[in-house]
Amino acid sequence: MKKLIALYRKPDDVEAFLKHYNEVHLPLVEKVPGLLRTIVNRVTASPMGGEPAFFMIVEMQYADAVSFDAAMKSPENRAAGKDLMGFARDIVTLVVTEAE
Amino acid sequence: MKKLIALYRKPDDVEAFLKHYNEVHLPLVEKVPGLLRTIVNRVTASPMGGEPAFFMIVEMQYADAVSFDAAMKSPENRAAGKDLMGFARDIVTLVVTEAE
Numbered sequence: 344m345k346k347l348i349a350l351y352r353k354p355d356d357v358e359a360f361l362k363h364y365n366e367v368h369l370p371l372v373e374k375v376p377g378l379l380r381t382i383v384n385r386v387t388a389s390p391m392g393g394e395p396a397f398f399m400i401v402e403m404q405y406a407d408a409v410s411f412d413a414a415m416k417s418p419e420n421r422a423a424g425k426d427l428m429g430f431a432r433d434i435v436t437l438v439v440t441e442a443e
Numbered sequence: 444m445k446k447l448i449a450l451y452r453k454p455d456d457v458e459a460f461l462k463h464y465n466e467v468h469l470p471l472v473e474k475v476p477g478l479l480r481t482i483v484n485r486v487t488a489s490p491m492g493g494e495p496a497f498f499m500i501v502e503m504q505y506a507d508a509v510s511f512d513a514a515m516k517s518p519e520n521r522a523a524g525k526d527l528m529g530f531a532r533d534i535v536t537l538v539v540t541e542a543e
Contacts, residue, residue, distance in 0.1 A: 347490070350450075384543075385542075386538045387539050388538070390538075391536070396536045436496045438486045438490075438495050441484065442482055442483065443483045443485060
């Protein structure tokens with residue numbers, strides 16, 4: 344299982360962020376070919392105390408490296424990436440992972 | 444689905460870290476009552492360039508808030524937490540999430 348994980352720090356305007364995420368960004372993400380499943384994890388607590396390091400952690404799952412690489416090169420992924428940079432550039436961190 | 448997510452930055456000694464994680468820490472984690480599944484995601488790339496922000500992202504899944512809260516209060520979880528602070532205090536960030 345290959346995943347693109349997007350870690351979002353807390354946006355200044357939570358309501359506007361969630362509205363854009365749910366109504367614009369997520370539909371763009373879900374058009375990316377090969378995407379198996381998107382899991383939106385909302386952060387509810389910080390067990391080590393203080394403010395949580397992140398506000399939301401989103402997993403975009405792909406079956407394997409081949410489908411992941413094809414997805415990343417697709418026009419649909421470019422559109423989702425462009426949208427991401429427009430509304431969340433300052434608060435998002437992206438990593439690619441492989442589950443053991 | 445409730446998750447405890449542990450985000451590990453890159454350890455100085457990767458080999459020693461993985462040895463302790465796999466041989467000592469993970470077995471302690473897997474003793475925590477109510478834990479459904481642990482998914483160890485190794486970071487393989489940083490799509491935005493530069494060094495990846497994290498080295499490993501581990502998801503510990505629980506069915507719901509009731510089983511999660513009971514797990515957090517268990518002696519097994521205290522043992523896992525104590526071990527975590529011993530080998531990864533400086534590189535780990537923990538968050539609790541709820542999937543939408």
